[in-house]
Amino acid sequence: MNVMNYIQERVKRGKMHMTLIDPAEQSPKEAAELAYEAYLAGTDALMIGGSTDLTREIMDKTIMAIKAKVNLPVIIFPNGADVISKHADAIYFMSLLNSTSLNFVIRQQVMGAPLIKKLGLEPIPMGYIIVEPGMTAGKIGKAEVIKRNDIERAVAYALAAQYLGMKLVYLEAGSGAPEPVPVEMVRKVKEEIDIPLVVGGGIRTPEAARNLSKNGADIIVTGTIVEEVKNIRESLGKIIRAIKE
Numbered sequence: 012m013n014v015m016n017y018i019q020e021r022v023k024r025g026k027m028h029m030t031l032i033d034p035a036e037q038s039p040k041e042a043a044e045l046a047y048e049a050y051l052a053g054t055d056a057l058m059i060g061g062s063t064d065l066t067r068e069i070m071d072k073t074i075m076a077i078k079a080k081v082n083l084p085v086i087i088f089p090n091g092a093d094v095i096s097k098h099a100d101a102i103y104f105m106s107l108l109n110s111t112s113l114n115f116v117i118r119q120q121v122m123g124a125p126l127i128k129k130l131g132l133e134p135i136p137m138g139y140i141i142v143e144p145g146m147t148a149g150k151i152g153k154a155e156v157i158k159r160n161d162i163e164r165a166v167a168y169a170l171a172a173q174y175l176g177m178k179l180v181y182l183e184a185g186s187g188a189p190e191p192v193p194v195e196m197v198r199k200v201k202e203e204i205d206i207p208l209v210v211g212g213g214i215r216t217p218e219a220a221r222n223l224s225k226n227g228a229d230i231i232v233t234g235t236i237v238e239e240v241k242n243i244r245e246s247l248g249k250i251i252r253a254i255k256e
C-alpha cells in the first residue's frame with residue numbers, strides 16, 4: 012500500500028482522522044486493543060510514536076501487535092532515528108522546522124535515511140511546526156514555539172515546508188495541550204498552502220475537532236483521548252463524526 016496516495020485520495024474527498032498511539036504508555040497488547048477500538052470508531056490511520064522512552068524493540072513489538080489486529084495504515088511518527096521499525100507501512104520523514112537544534116531539523120533524518128532505504132519503508136516528507144505551548148514535544152525538540160497570535164510566522168513556516176517539497180504540514184500544539192492550535196492560525200495557513208494540513212495537540216471535544224476541520228485542517232490527530240476515556244468507540248466516534256459530517 013502506498014500510504015501517501017491513500018492520504019491524498021482521502022483528503023480529496025473529505026476530512027481524515029488519525030489516532031496517535033505512544034508505545035511507551037501501554038503494553039503492545041493494550042496498544043493493539045486501543046488501535047482496534049479507534050478503528051471501530053472510524054479513524055483512518057494510526058500514528059505510532061512519542062517524545063520519550065522509546066526504543067526500536069518497543070516500536071517493533073507494538074506495531075506488530077497492532078498490525079496483527081487492525082487493518083489500517085500504520086505510520087511511524089518518529090522522535091528520532093532510533094524508532095524506525097520495519098513493520099510499519101510508512102514513516103513521516105519529518106523535520107521539526109522551528110527547532111533551534113540541527114538534530115531535529117536534519118541530523119536525525121540523515122542518520123535514519125539509509126535504514127529507511129534498506130527496509131523499503133515509505134517516507135512521507137512532512138514539515139513539523141510546533142505552536143505554543145508545545146508541551147513535551149516543544150521542550151525536547153528545542154522548538155522556538157510559534158506564539159499563538161503569530162499567524163504570519165506560522166504561514167511563513169508552512170510555506171517554507173511546501174517550497175522545500177514536503178507533502179504535508181503539521182501544526183502541533185503538543186500532546187495534552189490545554190487548547191489546540193488557534194482556529195484562526197489554521198484558517199490562514201490553509202489559505203496559503205496547497206498541500207494537506209495536519210493539526211494535532213489538545214483536541215478533546217467534537218466541537219474543537221469540527222471547528223478546526225471546518226477552518227482548514229485536512230487531517231485531525233488525537234492521541235491522549237484514547238488513553239484517557241473508558242469508552243473509546245463512543246468518545247472518539249463522536250469526534251470523528253464531527254470532523255467528517
Ligand code: 1GP
Pocket residue numbers: 031148183184185186187188210211212213214232233234235236
Ligand atoms: C501529539 O498532536 C498529537 O503529537 C496528539 O495530541 O495527545 O493532545 O491528542 P493529544
